Amino acid sequence: MNNEILVFAEHQNGKLVRATWEGLAAGQRLARELGGAVSVVILGGGVADLAHQLAQAKVQEVLAADSPLLKDYTADGYSLALNQVLKNRPVRYLVLGHTYQVRDFAPKLAAKIGSGLISDCLAYRLENDRQIFTRQVFQGKFYADVEPLGGPPHLISFQAGAFREDAVERGSSAAAVNSVSVNLTAESIRAKPGERFRESKQSVDLTQAEIIVAVGRGIKAPENLELVKKLAEALGGEVGASRPICDGGWLPMDRQIGSSGQTVSPKLYVALGISGAIQHQVGMKGARTIVAINKDAEAPIFEIATYGIVGDLFEIVPPLIEEIKKIKTG
Ligand SMILES: Cc1cc2nc3c(=O)[nH]c(=O)nc-3n(C[C@H](O)[C@H](O)[C@H](O)COP(=O)(O)OP(=O)(O)OC[C@H]3O[C@@H](n4cnc5c(N)ncnc54)[C@H](O)[C@@H]3O)c2cc1C
Numbered sequence: 431m432n433n434e435i436l437v438f439a440e441h442q443n444g445k446l447v448r449a450t451w452e453g454l455a456a457g458q459r460l461a462r463e464l465g466g467a468v469s470v471v472i473l474g475g476g477v478a479d480l481a482h483q484l485a486q487a488k489v490q491e492v493l494a495a496d497s498p499l500l501k502d503y504t505a506d507g508y509s510l511a512l513n514q515v516l517k518n519r520p521v522r523y524l525v526l527g528h529t530y531q532v533r534d535f536a537p538k539l540a541a542k543i544g545s546g547l548i549s550d551c552l553a554y555r556l557e558n559d560r561q562i563f564t565r566q567v568f569q570g571k572f573y574a575d576v577e578p579l580g581g582p583p584h585l586i587s588f589q590a591g592a593f594r595e596d597a598v599e600r601g602s603s604a605a606a607v608n609s610v611s612v613n614l615t616a617e618s619i620r621a622k623p624g625e626r627f628r629e630s631k632q633s634v635d636l637t638q639a640e641i642i643v644a645v646g647r648g649i650k651a652p653e654n655l656e657l658v659k660k661l662a663e664a665l666g667g668e669v670g671a672s673r674p675i676c677d678g679g680w681l682p683m684d685r686q687i688g689s690s691g692q693t694v695s696p697k698l699y700v701a702l703g704i705s706g707a708i709q710h711q712v713g714m715k716g717a718r719t720i721v722a723i724n725k726d727a728e729a730p731i732f733e734i735a736t737y738g739i740v741g742d743l744f745e746i747v748p749p750l751i752e753e754i755k756k757i758k759t760g
Pocket residue numbers: 569570645646647648649671672673674675686687688689690691702703704705706707708709710713723724725726729741742743744
């Protein structure tokens with residue numbers, strides 16, 4: 431019976447990307463609940479060091495397919511190599527992060543193995559032995575619960591932030607790193623890798639911030655952002671925002687938090703006038719403490735807030751800043 435969960439490890443510029451660890455957290459949870467083992471596969475040219483980093487996680491083994499033809503990513507190379515790896519193992523689920531690279535090769539791989547790809551999932555749950563994956567449809571207007579049909583392996587990609595990288599269980603000792611040989615020829619790779627797609631340069635790295643004061647449409651006008659900046663300054667934190675604030679040019683794009691912005695996990699996240707749409711939540715639900723100020727008691731942000739204040743931010747924030755200043759000056 432196919433009961434292995436295999437996690438795809440992505441790397442860029444010699445480093446494992448965050449989606450790899452989030453995928454591992456997802457894979458470990460699936461393995462725990464379905465009673466199988468979790469392993470991880472890495473492809474590339476000269477990936478021994480990265481494979482050993484992965485072996486620190488609680489996994490059965492790390493499979494490393496090292497080949498000069500995999501040194502540069504191509505959809506042909508990756509789908510051919512993974513197809514061969516999958517053929518020789520009892521894999522039930524191949525878990526991937528929903529990154530640009532995965533979006534590029536995973537449909538090709540799914541077609542090769544004749545299996546489905548449930549992509550960009552936000553969540554997973556086990557319901558009476560049924561594995562259900564939730565994803566958004568129609569530009570995020572609806573949620574669809576999707577269940578894989580047919581024989582394994584099934585491909586599942588998870589949206590950034592759907593699982594927390596710090597939820598990855600470390601092993602008590604390093605797992606075995608085993609090399610797998612894949613049969614590739616230069617002719618089988620029909621694309622020549624160009625320059626890697628780069629996100630627009632981010633001058634602010636909110637992922638490292640310990641305190642973030644994030645602002646949404648409730649702030650009403652750009653001139654009111656001063657209030658938000660003052661709160662962030664008093665707390666010693668960074669300013670973040672929901673998408674409409676950045677789309678409107680009120681704050682630069684690198685301040686955006688959410689599925690199409692940054693994924694953050696600060697110690698404290700203060701959400702001011704943010705409704706808490708799912709696309710925003712996936713970028714910040716990993717925060718340790720979430721304080722939400724919103725005048726609508728039904729706003730979804732309160733479902734994940736540690737502390738919630740129902741009220742007008744323009745009345746609440748100024749005295750809050752004064753109180754913080756008083757505490758700081760003793
Ligand atoms: C494909 C896709 C990707 C997306 N990616 C992102 C993303 O990365 N990040 C993101 O944030 N969004 C993203 N969105 C948009 C997302 O769906 C929401 O539209 C957006 O998060 C809403 O922003 P908001 O909470 O600021 O505004 P709104 O939803 O309009 O909420 C404003 C809130 O302010 C409150 N409010 C109003 N006045 C006050 C006041 N005086 N005091 C206190 N509270 C007040 C209101 O009660 C309301 O809850 C994406 C959407 C799609 C379709």
